[in-house]
Amino acid sequence: xxxxxxxxxxxxxxxxxxxxxxxxxxxxxxxxxxxxxxxxxxxxxxxxxxxxxxxxxxxxxxxxxxxxxxxxxxxxxxxxxxxxxxxxxxxxxxxxxxxxxxxxxxxxxxxxxxxxxxxxxxxxxxxxxxxxxxxxxxxxxxxxxxxxxxxxxxxxxxxxxxxxxxxxxxxxxxxxxxxxxxxxxxxxxxxxxxxxxxxxxxxxxxxxxxxxxxxxxxxxxxxxxxxxxxxxxxxxxxxxxxxxxxxxxxxxxxxxxxxxxxxxxxxxxxxxxxxxxxxxxxxxxxxxxxxxxxxxxxxxxxxxxxxxxxxxxxxxxxxxxxxxxxxxxxxxxxxxxxxxxxxxxxxxxxxxxxxxxxxxxxxxxxxxxxxxxxxxxxxxxxxxxxxxxxxxxxxx
Amino acid sequence: xxxxxxxxxxxxxxxxxxxxxxxxxxxxxxxxxxxxxxxxxxxxxxxxxxxxxxxxxxxxxxxxxxxxxxxxxxxxxxxxxxxxxxxxxxxxxxxxxxxxxxxxxxxxxxxxxxxxxxxxxxxxxxxxxxxxxxxxxxxxxxxxxxxxxxxxxxxxxxxxxxxxxxxxxxxxxxxxxxxxxxxxxxxxxxxxxxxxxxxxxxxxxxxxxxxxxxxxxxxxxxxxxxxxxxxxx
Numbered sequence: 001x002x003x004x005x006x007x008x009x010x011x012x013x014x015x016x017x018x019x020x021x022x023x024x025x026x027x028x029x030x031x032x033x034x035x036x037x038x039x040x041x042x043x044x045x046x047x048x049x050x051x052x053x054x055x056x057x058x059x060x061x062x063x064x065x066x067x068x069x070x071x072x073x074x075x076x077x078x079x080x081x082x083x084x085x086x087x088x089x090x091x092x093x094x095x096x097x098x099x100x101x102x103x104x105x106x107x108x109x110x111x112x113x114x115x116x117x118x119x120x121x122x123x124x125x126x127x128x129x130x131x132x133x134x135x136x137x138x139x140x141x142x143x144x145x146x147x148x149x150x151x152x153x154x155x156x157x158x159x160x161x162x163x164x165x166x167x168x169x170x171x172x173x174x175x176x177x178x179x180x181x182x183x184x185x186x187x188x189x190x191x192x193x194x195x196x197x198x199x200x201x202x203x204x205x206x207x208x209x210x211x212x213x214x215x216x217x218x219x220x221x222x223x224x225x226x227x228x229x230x231x232x233x234x235x236x237x238x239x240x241x242x243x244x245x246x247x248x249x250x251x252x253x254x255x256x257x258x259x260x261x262x263x264x265x266x267x268x269x270x271x272x273x274x275x276x277x278x279x280x281x282x283x284x285x286x287x288x289x290x291x292x293x294x295x296x297x298x299x300x301x302x303x304x305x306x307x308x309x310x311x312x313x314x315x316x317x318x319x320x321x322x323x324x325x326x327x328x329x330x331x332x333x334x335x336x337x338x339x340x341x342x343x344x345x346x347x348x349x350x351x352x353x354x355x356x357x358x359x360x361x362x363x364x365x366x367x368x369x370x371x372x373x374x375x376x377x378x379x380x381x382x383x384x385x386x387x388x389x390x391x392x393x394x395x396x
Numbered sequence: 397x398x399x400x401x402x403x404x405x406x407x408x409x410x411x412x413x414x415x416x417x418x419x420x421x422x423x424x425x426x427x428x429x430x431x432x433x434x435x436x437x438x439x440x441x442x443x444x445x446x447x448x449x450x451x452x453x454x455x456x457x458x459x460x461x462x463x464x465x466x467x468x469x470x471x472x473x474x475x476x477x478x479x480x481x482x483x484x485x486x487x488x489x490x491x492x493x494x495x496x497x498x499x500x501x502x503x504x505x506x507x508x509x510x511x512x513x514x515x516x517x518x519x520x521x522x523x524x525x526x527x528x529x530x531x532x533x534x535x536x537x538x539x540x541x542x543x544x545x546x547x548x549x550x551x552x553x554x555x556x557x558x559x560x561x562x563x564x565x566x567x568x569x570x571x572x573x574x575x576x577x578x579x580x581x582x583x584x585x586x587x588x589x590x591x592x593x594x595x596x597x598x599x600x601x602x603x604x605x606x607x608x609x610x611x612x613x614x615x616x617x618x619x620x621x622x623x624x625x626x627x628x629x
Contacts, residue, residue, distance in 0.1 A: 003497075009497075308495050313478065391452060
């Protein structure tokens with residue numbers, strides 16, 4: 001005869017309300033797991049999107065995500081000649097903030113060479129960029145419809161296509177534009193700045209005996225070069241050995257080369273590590289709170305049954321029966337709480353402002369922890385129950 | 397043969413200046429089918445003796461035998477006290493002590509399942525017993541919905557369902573009116589005879605002991621016996 005089951009059935013309403021409370025706590029833990037997974041997925045989506053083998057970045061840096069990196073745009077030509085390299089192409093990354101329908105919109109802008117590496121992985125709506133200038137493919141998460149026009153400085157961009165699930169490690173939507181547009185946005189100076197630079201150059205040239213006869217308007221365009229990228233993406237031939245090509249690139253170009261896996265590690269360890277620790281701490285605190293709540297509930301339920309437990313002792317119930325009553329109730333409470341939490345998070349995860357990614361393995365882990373917590377939390381109630389004096393039942 | 401035999405039992409509480417001797421050389425013997433009363437004023441040691449016999453609170457010294465098995469001797473408990481109670485004893489409380497979250501039939505069947513009887517068989521036997529006690533119509537309700545008299549009859553059913561060698565009842569009529577109290581006592585006598593159990597009933601009400609075989613009087617820890625013969629009171 002399962003006493004725990006009958007007790008739960010007898011006080012079902014109160015028990016379910018308590019379980020819902022525990023479920024809400026556990027739903028928060030699951031949400032934290034999901035937010036962390038979403039953060040990792042988001043961060044890695046930008047590394048995985050171009051589907052390349054190597055990332056070549058500025059020497060002695062961990063760019064382009066963990067640190068800033070600048071490489072000459074035409075570096076890709078040198079890299080393309082290395083044995084095993086199938087394709088190489090420059091890309092740039094920059095954050096832009098603009099206003100859209102009365103709200104601030106932050107975009108992770110990715111500049112790439114048209115019809116080369118680094119473009120949008122798949123188009124969910126609209127079309128890819130076909131013209132070399134002033135077109136943009138943006139992630140659906142930004143909530144920007146096709147045909148929207150954005151003005152950045154002197155440049156006006158039109159949204160021609162939408163991607164799905166390509167965002168930065170901060171959760172900002174990715175926006176793909178051509179490298180030329182990206183370089184203009186990043187490096188092209190305003191007219192005032194150009195005039196100032198030209199005057200400064202003229203003054204400097206007049207002081208130089210060897211350059212005093214050079215006209216500043218001839219030299220100025222050379223000094224205003226904006227052909228800079230943040231990384232060169234490299235895709236290898238199927239037969240090529242990644243480590244070998246990586247070593248060759250580092251040897252011959254004197255730039256750093258990272259495999260995509262290394263770039264993912266760099267991103268997850270250096271960029272989202274602190275957020276991960278923060279969320280881990282939250283999860284631990286919430287689980288401790290859940291354990292304390294379950295323990296107190298079970299303890300209170302045991303106190304309410306003091307006389308019943310004393311009666312059980314007098315009619316000869318062994319300790320295992322009494323321990324089973326409390327332990328099973330604690331487990332039922334934890335398991336119902338887990339189910340409630342799972343239902344709540346399954347119904348709500350889409351409405352979180354950041355992406356929440358739920359993995360079955362995480363849920364299994366939370367279930368294991370809940371079972372562990374329930375067992376540990378029942379210890380207090382069991383200790384109390386075993387200490388109840390049987391003669392309590394004989395009091396009038 | 398005595399189903400329960402107690403010899404030279406003492407029970408001491410406290411020590412030094414606070415030492416209280418609740419039982420002093422108490423001896424009694426009850427045979428199968430006999431029903432005896434244990435009477436005495438408040439604080440005389442009646443419940444202490446009951447707790448000692450059932451090993452809920454073992455005595456300080458003496459000897460106890462239940463159904464031919466020595467369970468206490470020379471300051472030592474010789475058996476698992478809970479095993480003794482669930483296999484050989486039925487205990488009835490003053491305030492019924494039915495488990496509130498179990499139905500009437502589950503309360504009765506619980507004792508059987510504790511002794512290893514399958515759930516199905518235990519429920520069947522419990523229902524049969526409740527039917528014989530005219531309680532079958534209340535079998536599937538929770539105790540809180542029963543009257544005091546009905547609850548005590550269920551408690552009696554729980555105490556006898558396992559055919560115990562000894563039934564111990566601690567003031568079973570204290571919370572009942574006279575008529576219901578007499579009915580419960582009559583039931584105890586009847587079941588004691590039918591099931592060949594030794595029945596010891598603690599009571600302070602002399603009107604309730606009609607048909608009992610003996611009365612043991614307990615005063616200041618001393619036990620004395622008064623033979624009645626069934627039907628004298």
